Amino acid sequence: MSAKALYVHIPFCRSICSYCDFCKLLYREEFSFAYLAELKKEILSKNLGKMETIYVGGGTPSALSPKELEELLSLLSLYKKEDSEFTVEANPESFDLEKAKIMVKYGVNRLSFGLESSRSEALELMGREHSLLDVEKALEIARSVGITNLNVDLIYALPGEKKEDLEKDINAMLSLKVPHLSTYSLTIGEDSIFSKKGYKEAEQDEQAEQYELILSSFRKAGYERYEVSNFAIPGYESRHNSAYWKDEEYVGVGLGASGYEDGVHYTNTRSLKKYLAGEYRESEEKDDAKDAIEYFFLTNLRLKEGFALDNFKKRFGFDFMERYKEAFESLRNRGLIETKDGRVFASDKGILLLDQILVALF
Numbered sequence: 001m002s003a004k005a006l007y008v009h010i011p012f013c014r015s016i017c018s019y020c021d022f023c024k025l026l027y028r029e030e031f032s033f034a035y036l037a038e039l040k041k042e043i044l045s046k047n048l049g050k051m052e053t054i055y056v057g058g059g060t061p062s063a064l065s066p067k068e069l070e071e072l073l074s075l076l077s078l079y080k081k082e083d084s085e086f087t088v089e090a091n092p093e094s095f096d097l098e099k100a101k102i103m104v105k106y107g108v109n110r111l112s113f114g115l116e117s118s119r120s121e122a123l124e125l126m127g128r129e130h131s132l133l134d135v136e137k138a139l140e141i142a143r144s145v146g147i148t149n150l151n152v153d154l155i156y157a158l159p160g161e162k163k164e165d166l167e168k169d170i171n172a173m174l175s176l177k178v179p180h181l182s183t184y185s186l187t188i189g190e191d192s193i194f195s196k197k198g199y200k201e202a203e204q205d206e207q208a209e210q211y212e213l214i215l216s217s218f219r220k221a222g223y224e225r226y227e228v229s230n231f232a233i234p235g236y237e238s239r240h241n242s243a244y245w246k247d248e249e250y251v252g253v254g255l256g257a258s259g260y261e262d263g264v265h266y267t268n269t270r271s272l273k274k275y276l277a278g279e280y281r282e283s284e285e286k287d288d289a290k291d292a293i294e295y296f297f298l299t300n301l302r303l304k305e306g307f308a309l310d311n312f313k314k315r316f317g318f319d320f321m322e323r324y325k326e327a328f329e330s331l332r333n334r335g336l337i338e339t340k341d342g343r344v345f346a347s348d349k350g351i352l353l354l355d356q357i358l359v360a361l362f
Contacts, residue, residue, distance in 0.1 A: 003261050004052035005243040006079060008039070009254030010072075011059040011272075014094055017116075017127045019155065019186060019194050025255075025272065027063045035255070036068055038276050040075055042253045051251075053085040053240035062090035066098050073106035080107050085149075085239040087112060092138035093130045100145045110238075111142050112151040112182075118172030119165060122158055127193065132172055139176060149236060151180040156210050157202035158186055159194075166210055170217045179236035183214050184229055208352050215348075228302045228351055246307075247299040253280075263287045265295075292316070297361050301354060306345025320344065327360045 012027040012035075025031065054076055064072065073088075080086055087110040088103055095113075103111075117123050118132040135152065142150060154173055156166055173181055185207045188194045202210075215225060223231040227245055230238065243250050252259030256270040266284035269275055287295065293316060300307040312320045321328065328344075331337040336350035336357055350357055 003249035003251045003259075005240055005248065005250035006048065006051045006054045006076075007240075007250060007252045007254075007257055007259070008043075008054070008056045008072075008076065009058060009252070009257040009268075010056060010061040010064065011035070011255045012063045013058070013060045014063045014091075015127060015129050017193075019126055019188060019192055024059050027060075029065070031272065032064060032068055034276055035272070036064075036072060038278065039072075039254055041278070042280055043075065046251060046253065048079050048251065050081045051079045051084060052081070053243065054080055054087070055240040056088045058089055060091050060094060061088050062094040062099060066102060069099055070102045070106070073102060073108065077106040085110055087238070087240055089114070090138065091130065092134040095138045095141065097141050097144070100141050100147070104145045104147065109147060110149040110151070111147055112153065112180075113138055115152045115173065115176075116155045117158070118169050122161070122165070122169075125158065126155070136176065139178065149180070150178040151182055151238070152176055152178050154181070154183045154214075155186050156183060156214065157207045159199050159202075161202075161210075163210075163213070166213060167217075170214060174217070174221050179233040180238065181218060181223060181231045182229055183211075183231070185211065211352065224304070225351075226304045228354070242303075245299045245303050247296045263292070289316075294358075294362055297358055301344075301346050301350075301357060304345065306343050309339075309342050309344060312344075324361060331357055331360055 011025045012032055013024050014027050056072070056076070061069070076086075084107070086108045088108050089112045090099075091114055113135055114128075115132070115135050116126055116128055120131065123130065139150060139152075142148075152173055154169055156169070158165075186201060188199055188201050201207075218225070218231045222233060224234060225231050226237050227241070230241065232238075249260050249262070251261060252266070252268065255268060255272060255275050257268045259266050264284050264286050267282050268280050269282040285291075296307070296312070296315070309320055328337065328339075331350070332339075335347055336353055338345055338347050346354060346357060
């Protein structure tokens with residue numbers, strides 16, 4: 001198996017956020033017990049070797065009980081190397097010292113917390129059950145057990161959000177002094193509570209304006225944007241997520257999880273009934289040559305560093321500059337794409353208009 005990244009989905013949440021359209025279920029012990037047993041079967045069926053990165057996402061992995069969390073992490077620890085990046089997502093209200101110690105026991109060395117906003121009215125709107133103080137306490141607990149590779153998420157372009165509201169959230173995020181920050185413009189899935197209540201996403205111009213404020217503020221504070229939505233102090237970039245953005249293969253296990261193995265993109269079922277019956281796979285698609293190139297552009301051009309021209313030629317067997325000369329020149333003349341030191345990458349302006357770059361190349 002060439003994949004060296006493992007994603008594990010835990011669908012359970014203690015409450016459902018208004019914006020969420022991910023594969024999730026309200027936590028019930030009888031469901032989680034059965035789910036973890038089936039998840040173990042799926043993992044063992046993969047015949048995994050040692051993984052470079054392991055990422056436990058959700059849902060809310062920290063919603064599991066200490067006993068359940070220990071059962072899961074003890075299994076996953078068998079697949080980590082000494083220097084593996086081992087990440088677990090957590091919500092501050094379901095994270096405590098007992099769970100933190102269990103995580104450290106089994107080699108977890110990176111945590112990602114959902115702040116989403118520092119403002120109580122925005123958190124209430126989103127159905128979040130924590131405060132900024134809860135996030136500060138969770139980070140303090142994580143640091144107390146030696147986990148310092150920390151990420152915090154922010155959602156912006158919320159309904160009715162003003163510039164001064166976003167500035168408060170930015171300042172709050174920076175005050176946490178974590179080495180990694182992720183920011184996502186609000187998207188409203190059709191199955192979300194927001195959608196059912198008739199909320200709409202912000203206009204693209206408004207999203208772009210807020211994004212530029214985030215970008216300038218984070219850069220001024222010493223964070224580098226290494227991917228469209230992700231910022232890090234140098235050396236703290238997410239190794240696991242970078243595998244996705246570099247279009248490398250990865251294993252996905254669990255309800256609704258996606259993976260990419262042996263040139264096949266696949267997605268697991270979102271039906272708990274089917275999953276517990278051992279019917280894991282919902283769909284799969286074998287890449288043809290055109291699909292493979294499109295996926296490569298779609299992922300790599302999200303990265304600050306873009307892609308290396310020699311790597312492109314090695315992978316696809318032809319020269320990028322020869323095949324896409326006309327499209328590249330047009331995009332460069334518009335200030336959307338650049339080349340330097342044998343690499344092709346989107347400019348700051350191009351990052352905001354990635355769709356236009358992709359359309360031109362496809």
